[in-house]
């Protein structure tokens with residue numbers, strides 16, 4: 255099952271860190287752009303080649319120390335068909351090195367449309383899991399759940415997102431006296447019963463932001479079946495302490511995504527005097543090792559088992 259494979263990958267890499275491949279052309283090292291533009295021209299094709307080459311460097315540097323990568327489709331979709339090619343090529347390369355691939359596509363929509371989104375991603379062998387948006391209601395996520403079970407894939411449903419504005423709707427109190435995100439959490443946890451693996455977690459998981467540690471603590475209890483995909487670590491302000499309550503005492507229960515803080519580590523105050531732009535991938539590796547060490551130390555301090 256997807257979730258068992260994910261847990262086994264976390265165990266074998268001894269890391270719950272997911273690297274987010276969200277490349278920006280304006281932050282891409284010049285030497286990569288030079289290579290890409292020379293090969294494909296200083297145009298959309300060249301830009302997309304540069305994004306792919308950048309990702310390839312990161313993947314080469316981290317594939318042996320993380321269980322998965324998360325690829326945010328917006329950074330590719332912005333460039334049309336060439337962007338999509340870079341998106342698929344990135345997924346293909348990550349898979350070829352044994353990484354699990356989460357497509358961050360946050361899909362939703364009415365059932366008939368959701369079926370087509372699901373066909374695009376969950377029926378595609380390149381992707382192990384996708385993110386979905388359940389805020390249109392249960393019927394809209396069932397096509398993804400059905401395909402996840404049928405094709406042995408995973409889904410992570412948005413429950414409490416990491417952005418500031420997540421409170422605008424997700425934190426409204428319902429007539430039952432709970433927050434909207436808790437109602438969504440209850441729905442997802444119930445649905446997730448249909449896909450529980452041998453470690454007690456389901457292939458139907460939840461997105462819970464690192465920037466809301468109190469809410470995450472509540473949700474960990476209210477969603478015992480659901481593995482959390484936790485964005486918001488690093489660049490958005492989430493810290494190791496903030497994510498601790500996403501884990502269970504066996505050191506499972508969560509994968510922690512970091513995109514900018516890892517892929518652009520060489521530009522951060524911590525690493526910028528150590529690594530040049532030519533060494534951006536080594537900097538990303540160093541940041542993942544540091545992040546993994548800090549998370550595992552945090553787990554040990556709590557007397558939880560480290561990953």
Ligand SMILES: O=c1ccn([C@@H]2O[C@H](COP(=O)(O)O)[C@@H](O)[C@H]2O)c(=O)[nH]1
Nearest residue numbers: 326415416463485486489490512513514
């Ligand atoms: O609640 C959410 C859900 C998804 N994301 C995604 O995670 C990364 C975060 O990038 P950073 O550079 O580490 O901030 C990005 O792909 C978002 O789409 C999120 O941030 N919050």
